[in-house]
Amino acid sequence: MTRDEITQAVLAARLERGLSWQDLADAIGKPVVWTVAALLGQHPLDTGDAEIVTGRLGLPRETIPVLASVPMRGALPTAVPTDPTIYRLYEVIQVYGPAIKEVIHEQFGDGIMSAINFGISIARRDHPAGDRVVITMDGKFLSYEWPS
Amino acid sequence: MTRDEITQAVLAARLERGLSWQDLADAIGKPVVWTVAALLGQHPLDTGDAEIVTGRLGLPRETIPVLASVPMRGALPTAVPTDPTIYRLYEVIQVYGPAIKEVIHEQFGDGIMSAINFGISIARRDHPAGDRVVITMDGKFLSYEWPS
Amino acid sequence: MTRDEITQAVLAARLERGLSWQDLADAIGKPVVWTVAALLGQHPLDTGDAEIVTGRLGLPRETIPVLASVPMRGALPTAVPTDPTIYRLYEVIQVYGPAIKEVIHEQFGDGIMSAINFGISIARRDHPAGDRVVITMDGKFLSYEWPS
Amino acid sequence: MTRDEITQAVLAARLERGLSWQDLADAIGKPVVWTVAALLGQHPLDTGDAEIVTGRLGLPRETIPVLASVPMRGALPTAVPTDPTIYRLYEVIQVYGPAIKEVIHEQFGDGIMSAINFGISIARRDHPAGDRVVITMDGKFLSYEWPS
Amino acid sequence: MTRDEITQAVLAARLERGLSWQDLADAIGKPVVWTVAALLGQHPLDTGDAEIVTGRLGLPRETIPVLASVPMRGALPTAVPTDPTIYRLYEVIQVYGPAIKEVIHEQFGDGIMSAINFGISIARRDHPAGDRVVITMDGKFLSYEWPS
Amino acid sequence: MTRDEITQAVLAARLERGLSWQDLADAIGKPVVWTVAALLGQHPLDTGDAEIVTGRLGLPRETIPVLASVPMRGALPTAVPTDPTIYRLYEVIQVYGPAIKEVIHEQFGDGIMSAINFGISIARRDHPAGDRVVITMDGKFLSYEWPS
Amino acid sequence: MTRDEITQAVLAARLERGLSWQDLADAIGKPVVWTVAALLGQHPLDTGDAEIVTGRLGLPRETIPVLASVPMRGALPTAVPTDPTIYRLYEVIQVYGPAIKEVIHEQFGDGIMSAINFGISIARRDHPAGDRVVITMDGKFLSYEWPS
Amino acid sequence: MTRDEITQAVLAARLERGLSWQDLADAIGKPVVWTVAALLGQHPLDTGDAEIVTGRLGLPRETIPVLASVPMRGALPTAVPTDPTIYRLYEVIQVYGPAIKEVIHEQFGDGIMSAINFGISIARRDHPAGDRVVITMDGKFLSYEWPS
Amino acid sequence: MTRDEITQAVLAARLERGLSWQDLADAIGKPVVWTVAALLGQHPLDTGDAEIVTGRLGLPRETIPVLASVPMRGALPTAVPTDPTIYRLYEVIQVYGPAIKEVIHEQFGDGIMSAINFGISIARRDHPAGDRVVITMDGKFLSYEWPS
Amino acid sequence: MTRDEITQAVLAARLERGLSWQDLADAIGKPVVWTVAALLGQHPLDTGDAEIVTGRLGLPRETIPVLASVPMRGALPTAVPTDPTIYRLYEVIQVYGPAIKEVIHEQFGDGIMSAINFGISIARRDHPAGDRVVITMDGKFLSYEWPS
Missing domain, CATH: 1.10.260.40 (lambda repressor-like DNA-binding domains)
Structure with a gap:
C-alpha cells in the first residue's frame, strides 16, 4: 500500500x-x-x-x-485550497501575511517563525456572541545567521 | 495616487x-x-x-x-508566497491545514473559523533554547446554516 | 469506498x-x-x-x-470552470464581482456576504420572451470586527 | 487615457x-x-x-x-479572486456550482442561465440574528439549440 | 461506468x-x-x-x-490545447479574437455570438493550390440586456 | 513608441x-x-x-x-480569455474542439486547418427568432508530410 | 486498451x-x-x-x-518539460526563439516554418573536443496568406 | 536604462x-x-x-x-509562446520531444545535447512545392558523469 | 510494471x-x-x-x-515543491539564485555550472550550536561557446 | 525610490x-x-x-x-526560472531533491536543512578536463520538534 x-x-x-x-x-x-x-x-x-x-x-x-517513515509532506491538492475551512487560513495570509512579517521583524529582527520547531493548538473560547476558535501557533524564532 | x-x-x-x-x-x-x-x-x-x-x-x-475607503484586499504578489517569513505560514497550511479542519469539525461541528470576525496577535515567548514567536488567531466559529 | x-x-x-x-x-x-x-x-x-x-x-x-462526515469541499476540477452552465456564474464574478463588492460596502459597510450562513435557491420566472432562471443567494452580512 | x-x-x-x-x-x-x-x-x-x-x-x-465604447471585459486581476468579499462568490461556485447545474438541467432542460440577458440586484433583508445580503441573479434560460 | x-x-x-x-x-x-x-x-x-x-x-x-444525461462539459485536458489540429483554433483566438470582438460590436452592437444557440459545420472547398477546410460557426447574436 | x-x-x-x-x-x-x-x-x-x-x-x-514590421503575435492578456464575447470562441473549442479534430481527420486525413494560409469573415444572418452571427474560417488543409 | x-x-x-x-x-x-x-x-x-x-x-x-488512428497529440506531461534532455530544447526556445522568428521574417517574409509539413533528424558530428548532436529541422515555409 | x-x-x-x-x-x-x-x-x-x-x-x-554584461536570460513573456512562428518550435517539442530524447539516448547514451556549447543556424532550401526553412542545432553531447 | x-x-x-x-x-x-x-x-x-x-x-x-533504461526525469509532483525539506532548496534559489548567477559570471565568465557532469554529496558538520547539513554541488563549468 | x-x-x-x-x-x-x-x-x-x-x-x-530594512524576499520573476544558469539549480532539485530529502532523513532524522541559519559559497576547482564550479551550502539541521 x-x-x-x-x-x-x-x-x-x-x-x-x-x-x-x-x-x-x-x-x-x-x-x-x-x-x-x-x-x-x-x-x-x-x-x-x-x-x-x-x-x-x-x-x-x-x-x-x-x-513510521518520514513522509513526502504537503497535504493540499491545489496550491490555493478550495475547502472553505482551510481557505480561511489562506485568506489570513493574503490579508495579514505581510503585516505579520513586518511585526515579526520589528519585534524580533530579521528572521522567521520556524515551522519545524513548531506546535499548533486549537481551543474553544466561549463568547456571548458566539464561541470562537482560537488557533495558537508557537514556533522558534530563527534569525538570519551566516555561518562562520 | x-x-x-x-x-x-x-x-x-x-x-x-x-x-x-x-x-x-x-x-x-x-x-x-x-x-x-x-x-x-x-x-x-x-x-x-x-x-x-x-x-x-x-x-x-x-x-x-x-x-479611508474599503480596499481591494489580497496582499500577496504570487499565489504561493516567496518570502520565507510569509512562506512558513503557507507551509503550516500545507502540513497542518487538513488536520486543523478535522479538529475544528470534531470540536465545533461543521463550519469554519471566521477570517472576518477575527483578530490576530503576535507575542514573544522567552525560552532557554531560543525565544519563540507565538501567533494567536481568534475567529468566531461559524457553523453551516441554511436560512429558513 | x-x-x-x-x-x-x-x-x-x-x-x-x-x-x-x-x-x-x-x-x-x-x-x-x-x-x-x-x-x-x-x-x-x-x-x-x-x-x-x-x-x-x-x-x-x-x-x-x-x-455523514464533513467532506473536503471544492467541486470544480479546474480553477476556472469549463462547463458552460457553471462558467456563466464565473463570468458573473468577472464582470460584476468588483461592483457587487462596492455595493455591499456602500449599503452594509466593510464586510462580506457569508457563504457559510448561506442559502441558495433557483426559481423559474415566466417571461414572454423566454423563461428566466432566477438564482437567489441569501447570506448573513458579516462586518469586519476585531475581537476585544 | x-x-x-x-x-x-x-x-x-x-x-x-x-x-x-x-x-x-x-x-x-x-x-x-x-x-x-x-x-x-x-x-x-x-x-x-x-x-x-x-x-x-x-x-x-x-x-x-x-x-461609451464596448470595453474588453474581465475585472479580476487573478483567476481566483483574493479579495474576501469577492472570493465568497467564487466559493459559492466551488461548493454549489455543480449542484446549480444539475438543478437548472432538471428544471429547465439542457442549457444555461444567460450572463448577457441578465441582471443582478442586491438587497438587505432584516433578520434578528443579523441582517442578510440577498443577491438575486436573473438570466434568461437558453437551451442548447442547433440551428437548422 | x-x-x-x-x-x-x-x-x-x-x-x-x-x-x-x-x-x-x-x-x-x-x-x-x-x-x-x-x-x-x-x-x-x-x-x-x-x-x-x-x-x-x-x-x-x-x-x-x-x-442521455447532461454531461459536465469541457473536453480539453489542458487550458491551452496541445494537439496541433485543435491548437490552430486556439491560435485563431490569440490572433483574431479581439478583432472578432470589435467587428461583432461594430456590426451588431454590444453582445456576443451565443455558443449555446449555436451550430458548427465543416466543409471541403476545392482549391487548385490545395483543398481548404471551411469551418462555419452560426450562433445567435445576444445583446446585453438588463431585465426589467 | x-x-x-x-x-x-x-x-x-x-x-x-x-x-x-x-x-x-x-x-x-x-x-x-x-x-x-x-x-x-x-x-x-x-x-x-x-x-x-x-x-x-x-x-x-x-x-x-x-x-509595417512583423509583430510579436498573441492578443490575449490571459491564457483563458475573460471577455465574454471572446470567451465564447474558447468555449467552442472546449465543447467542439476534439469533435472538429475527428471530423477533419475523417474527411481530409491526418493534418490540420492552417491558421496561416487562412482567412476569417463575419456575416449577419437574418432570422425571425433573432439575427445570427456567422463566422466563417477558411484555412488550407495541411496534411502531415515528412520531407524526403 | x-x-x-x-x-x-x-x-x-x-x-x-x-x-x-x-x-x-x-x-x-x-x-x-x-x-x-x-x-x-x-x-x-x-x-x-x-x-x-x-x-x-x-x-x-x-x-x-x-x-493506426490519428492520436490526440501532445507528449509532455507538464507545460515546461522537466526532463533535462527535453528541457534543453525548451531552453533553446527561451533563449533563441525570438531571434529565430526575426531571422525567418528577414529571410522569408511574414510567416512560419510548418511543423506539419516537417521532418526532423538527428546526427552525430565527430569533434575532437567531444562529439556533437546535430538536430536538423526541415519545415515548409508558410507565408501569411488571406484567401480570396 | x-x-x-x-x-x-x-x-x-x-x-x-x-x-x-x-x-x-x-x-x-x-x-x-x-x-x-x-x-x-x-x-x-x-x-x-x-x-x-x-x-x-x-x-x-x-x-x-x-x-556587454551577462543578461538575465529568457525571452518568452509566457511559458507557452503565443506567437505562431515561435509556437511551432514549442509544438515540435510537444510532438517530437520524447522521441528526440529516446534517439539521443540510443545513439549517444545517457545525456543531453548542450544548449550552452551550442549554435543554431537557419537556411533556405529551395523546393518545387515551396521553399523550406531548415534550422540546424548543433550542441555538444554531454553524458551524465559523476565526478570522482 | x-x-x-x-x-x-x-x-x-x-x-x-x-x-x-x-x-x-x-x-x-x-x-x-x-x-x-x-x-x-x-x-x-x-x-x-x-x-x-x-x-x-x-x-x-x-x-x-x-x-537499466534511461528514465523520463523530473521527480517533483508540483513545480514548486511542497515538502519542507525539499522546499528549502527551492527557497535557496529564490533568495540566492541571481546572486549565484552573478558570482559564477564574475569568477568564471558567461556560462553555467553543469547539472549533467555533476555530483552532489551530503555531509554532517558537528557544531556546538547544533550540527549542520553541508551539501556540496560540484559541476563542470560550461562556458557559452558557439561552434565553428 | x-x-x-x-x-x-x-x-x-x-x-x-x-x-x-x-x-x-x-x-x-x-x-x-x-x-x-x-x-x-x-x-x-x-x-x-x-x-x-x-x-x-x-x-x-x-x-x-x-x-537597511528587511526586504520582501523572492528574486525569481517566474516560479520556474528561465535563465539557464539559475535553471540548472532548479534542475538539481527536480532530479536530486527527493534523494537529498531521503539522505538527510537517513543521516540526521526527520527535519530540514535550515535556509535561514545558512550560508553558501562558490569556489573554483581546477580540473584537467575543465574547471568546476563547487557550490557549498551549509545550513543548520533542524529536527521536527513539538514544543512542550
Whole structure:
C-alpha cells in the first residue's frame, strides 16, 4: 500500500469504527492536531504508536513501517485550497501575511517563525456572541545567521 | 495616487522618518498587526486615524479618502508566497491545514473559523533554547446554516 | 469506498434508477440545491438522511458514515470552470464581482456576504420572451470586527 | 487615457468628491450594480450618461468616447479572486456550482442561465440574528439549440 | 461506468468495428460534428439515439442513461490545447479574437455570438493550390440586456 | 513608441475621431477582420497602408515602420480569455474542439486547418427568432508530410 | 486498451525484448525519429506497419486499429518539460526563439516554418573536443496568406 | 536604462533606421541568429561590438556596459509562446520531444545535447512545392558523469 | 510494471525489509545520493547493479531492464515543491539564485555550472550550536561557446 | 525610490562604474554571495555598510534606510526560472531533491536543512578536463520538534 492509500484507509476505517481523532490521539498520548496531521500523512509515527493506531483502526501490519517513515509532506491538492475551512487560513495570509512579517521583524529582527520547531493548538473560547476558535501557533524564532 | 502608490509611499516615508510600526499603531490606538495590515492596503482607516497617520508620515491630504475607503484586499504578489517569513505560514497550511479542519469539525461541528470576525496577535515567548514567536488567531466559529 | 467513488456511484445509481434530484430532496425533506450539493460531496448528510438516500439509490451501507462526515469541499476540477452552465456564474464574478463588492460596502459597510450562513435557491420566472432562471443567494452580512 | 487609467481616475475622483455609487447611479437613472460595473470598465455608458458622470466626477471630456465604447471585459486581476468579499462568490461556485447545474438541467432542460440577458440586484433583508445580503441573479434560460 | 470510461469505450469500439463518425451520425440522423461532440461527452443523446449508437458500438445497455444525461462539459485536458489540429483554433483566438470582438460590436452592437444557440459545420472547398477546410460557426447574436 | 503603446494610441484615436473599423478597412481596401487584427498588433501593414491609416488616425509618422514590421503575435492578456464575447470562441473549442479534430481527420486525413494560409469573415444572418452571427474560417488543409 | 496504455505497453515490451528503436524503424522502413514519435502516440502508423510492429513487440492485435488512428497529440506531461534532455530544447526556445522568428521574417517574409509539413533528424558530428548532436529541422515555409 | 528598455530601444531604432539584422550581424562579424539573440537581451556583446552596434543604432553610450554584461536570460513573456512562428518550435517539442530524447539516448547514451556549447543556424532550401526553412542545432553531447 | 509503479515498489520494499539507502548504495558501490536518485527513477542503473538491487528488495526480474533504461526525469509532483525539506532548496534559489548567477559570471565568465557532469554529496558538520547539513554541488563549468 | 527601483539602480551603477561584486563585498567585509544577494534585494545591509555601498555606487542617500530594512524576499520573476544558469539549480532539485530529502532523513532524522541559519559559497576547482564550479551550502539541521 502506498502512503496515499494508507491515508484513504485511515479515513475510511476511522468513520466505520466511529472513532474520534481525540480517541486516537489519547491512545498514543500525543496532541490531537499533531496526531491528525501524522495520520493524514504529514508526520511519521513512532513504530510503537503506529502499532497502537493500526490496531485501533484494523489496518494491516504492513502499514506500520510506512506510517513510521518520514513522509513526502504537503497535504493540499491545489496550491490555493478550495475547502472553505482551510481557505480561511489562506485568506489570513493574503490579508495579514505581510503585516505579520513586518511585526515579526520589528519585534524580533530579521528572521522567521520556524515551522519545524513548531506546535499548533486549537481551543474553544466561549463568547456571548458566539464561541470562537482560537488557533495558537508557537514556533522558534530563527534569525538570519551566516555561518562562520 | 492609486492605493498601490500610497502603499509604496507609506513604506518609503516610514523608513525615511524612522518611525516604527508600533509608533504608528500607538498614534491611533489600534493593535499593531491590524495597523500594519491597514497601512499595507488591507483595511480602511477611520478618517480621523488616516489624518493622524498621514500627518506622521508626511503624506499628502489627498491620500486620506483613499486610506479611508474599503480596499481591494489580497496582499500577496504570487499565489504561493516567496518570502520565507510569509512562506512558513503557507507551509503550516500545507502540513497542518487538513488536520486543523478535522479538529475544528470534531470540536465545533461543521463550519469554519471566521477570517472576518477575527483578530490576530503576535507575542514573544522567552525560552532557554531560543525565544519563540507565538501567533494567536481568534475567529468566531461559524457553523453551516441554511436560512429558513 | 472513498468520497469520490461514492459521488461517482451516486451519479450512476441516480441515472440507472431514474430518480430525479427532487425525488431525493423530497425523500429527506431538504431544499433541492442543498441536497444535490450534499450528494455531490459538498455537505454532510444526517445519518438518518444518509440511510434514506442510500436506500433509494441502492448504495452499500458502508457509505453511510462517509456521507455523514464533513467532506473536503471544492467541486470544480479546474480553477476556472469549463462547463458552460457553471462558467456563466464565473463570468458573473468577472464582470460584476468588483461592483457587487462596492455595493455591499456602500449599503452594509466593510464586510462580506457569508457563504457559510448561506442559502441558495433557483426559481423559474415566466417571461414572454423566454423563461428566466432566477438564482437567489441569501447570506448573513458579516462586518469586519476585531475581537476585544 | 486608456480604459484602465480612466477606471483609476473614476475611483480616485469619486472618493475625493465624496460621491456615493448610488449618487452616480441616480444621476443617470440606472440600477446601481450596473452603474458600478460600467464605471469599473465592464459596460459601455450611453454618451449622454457618460457626459453626466464625467461632469459629476470632473473627468476630462476625452474620456467620454472611451466610456461609451464596448470595453474588453474581465475585472479580476487573478483567476481566483483574493479579495474576501469577492472570493465568497467564487466559493459559492466551488461548493454549489455543480449542484446549480444539475438543478437548472432538471428544471429547465439542457442549457444555461444567460450572463448577457441578465441582471443582478442586491438587497438587505432584516433578520434578528443579523441582517442578510440577498443577491438575486436573473438570466434568461437558453437551451442548447442547433440551428437548422 | 463513468462518463469518461464510456468515452474511452466509444473510442475503442468505433476503431475496432471500423465505423466512421459519419456512419454513427447517419444512424441517428444528426449532423456529424454534433454527433462526435455528443459521443465525446459534450452533449446528451436522446434515449432512442443512445440505444441505436450503443447497439452499433456494442456497448452495454447501462451506458444508455449516462449517454442521455447532461454531461459536465469541457473536453480539453489542458487550458491551452496541445494537439496541433485543435491548437490552430486556439491560435485563431490569440490572433483574431479581439478583432472578432470589435467587428461583432461594430456590426451588431454590444453582445456576443451565443455558443449555446449555436451550430458548427465543416466543409471541403476545392482549391487548385490545395483543398481548404471551411469551418462555419452560426450562433445567435445576444445583446446585453438588463431585465426589467 | 512600442507596439503596445501604438495599439493603445490607435484605440484612443479611433474613438476620439469617431472612425469605424470599416472606415479604416475601406481606406486601405482590406477585409475588416484583417484590418482590425493588424491595427491591434497582429499583422504588419504595408507601408503605404500604414501611411494612410496613421493619417486618418493622426498618429505620428514614427509609428509607420513599426506598423509595417512583423509583430510579436498573441492578443490575449490571459491564457483563458475573460471577455465574454471572446470567451465564447474558447468555449467552442472546449465543447467542439476534439469533435472538429475527428471530423477533419475523417474527411481530409491526418493534418490540420492552417491558421496561416487562412482567412476569417463575419456575416449577419437574418432570422425571425433573432439575427445570427456567422463566422466563417477558411484555412488550407495541411496534411502531415515528412520531407524526403 | 487506451492509447496511453498502449504507449506504456510499447515501452515495457521494447525493453523486455531488447529491441532498439532503430530495429523497429528498420522493420517498417521509416525514419527513426518519426517511428519513435509514432510509437509514443504522436503519429498514426499504417495498418501494415502497425501489424509488423505489434508482432515484434508481442502486443495484442486489438492495438492495431488504435495505433493506426490519428492520436490526440501532445507528449509532455507538464507545460515546461522537466526532463533535462527535453528541457534543453525548451531552453533553446527561451533563449533563441525570438531571434529565430526575426531571422525567418528577414529571410522569408511574414510567416512560419510548418511543423506539419516537417521532418526532423538527428546526427552525430565527430569533434575532437567531444562529439556533437546535430538536430536538423526541415519545415515548409508558410507565408501569411488571406484567401480570396 | 534597464536591459528591457534597451531592448525596446534597439527594436525601435532598427526599424526607424531601416537596418536589417543581417546588417548588424555583418557589422560585428557574428552569425545572424546569435546577433539577434544578443540584441534581444540573451547574450552579452563584446564591448567593441557593443560600440559598433550602438553607433549604428544611435543608442546612448551608457547602454554599452549593459549590452556587454551577462543578461538575465529568457525571452518568452509566457511559458507557452503565443506567437505562431515561435509556437511551432514549442509544438515540435510537444510532438517530437520524447522521441528526440529516446534517439539521443540510443545513439549517444545517457545525456543531453548542450544548449550552452551550442549554435543554431537557419537556411533556405529551395523546393518545387515551396521553399523550406531548415534550422540546424548543433550542441555538444554531454553524458551524465559523476565526478570522482 | 511502469517506472512509477517500480518506484512505489522500491519504496515499499525498502521499508518492509528494513534496508537503509546506505545499505543499497554499499551493495552496488555507488554514492548514496546517486543511488537514491537512481532508485527514485532519476538515473539508469547498470544491469548488474539492477540485479543486485532487485535481489535485495525482492522485486521481480522484469523490473531490471526498466531500471537499466534511461528514465523520463523530473521527480517533483508540483513545480514548486511542497515538502519542507525539499522546499528549502527551492527557497535557496529564490533568495540566492541571481546572486549565484552573478558570482559564477564574475569568477568564471558567461556560462553555467553543469547539472549533467555533476555530483552532489551530503555531509554532517558537528557544531556546538547544533550540527549542520553541508551539501556540496560540484559541476563542470560550461562556458557559452558557439561552434565553428 | 522603491526597493525594485533601487535594485535596478544598483545594477546600472555597478556596470557604469566598472565595479566588480567582489569590490563591493570587500568594501564592506562580507562574503561575496551574501553581498550580491543583499544588493539584489534579498537581505538588509547594516546602515554603515549601506552608506559605504551607496557611496561607491553613487546612489542617493535616501536609498540607505531602504537598503537597511528587511526586504520582501523572492528574486525569481517566474516560479520556474528561465535563465539557464539559475535553471540548472532548479534542475538539481527536480532530479536530486527527493534523494537529498531521503539522505538527510537517513543521516540526521526527520527535519530540514535550515535556509535561514545558512550560508553558501562558490569556489573554483581546477580540473584537467575543465574547471568546476563547487557550490557549498551549509545550513543548520533542524529536527521536527513539538514544543512542550
